[in-house]
Amino acid sequence: MSFKRHNYLDDAIHYYDLAQGQAPKFMVIACADSRVCPSKILGFQPGEAFTVRNIANLVPPFQHGSSETSAALEFAVNSLEVPNILVVGHSRCGGIRALMSMKRDDSSRSLISDWVSIAKSARLSTEAAAGNLSFEKQCRHCEKDRLMGHC
Ligand SMILES: [Zn+2]
Incomplete structure (x- = not known):
């Protein structure tokens, strides 16, 4: 009701056009x-x-x-x-933390680990380039590295 009252009705022509396609x-x-x-x-x-x-x-x-x-x-x-x-992308991403936290021989997989594992090349790239850094810094590196096309 708030959206209709404060947004939709103020711009009804625009929303009518959007309804067409x-x-x-x-x-x-x-x-x-x-x-x-x-x-x-x-x-x-x-x-x-x-x-x-x-x-x-x-x-x-x-x-x-x-x-x-x-x-x-x-x-x-x-x-x-x-x-x-x-x-x-964004910093302090829980998905990237999950990716970076995965064990190599993890047999207790979850839906989240299955999903983020599609970015394992970004994790490997991060480990190769920043493996000497703290876990948090590796996560920041991976968040940025993925945006550079390593995913
Ligand atoms: Zn995120």
Whole structure:
């Protein structure tokens, strides 16, 4: 009711246009972390960004098979023809902490460890480049390294 009263009714023509279809200029892939609000950070209004959120803002490799993120990418690129794709990472990411905390011979896998393991190349890259640093610093390194294309 608050949205309808304070947002929708103030901009009813815009929302009517959006109801007819979308043509966003951006696709955003962001972490599901509650502290990360892509539209707030990037200043997007409804209709400007097609967004998918997952733990650690990961993009699974094509060989990994289907996932919500893969399906969203396919739709954004093939159907919406978005010209820009943004990946929004952040510091102190719990997903990256889970990735960096995984034991090599971990037999007690969880859904989270299964998911973040698709970024194991980023973990290996971090261990090779920053293995001498503290665990926290390795996590910061991995958060940034993934954005440089090692995922
Ligand atoms: Zn995160």
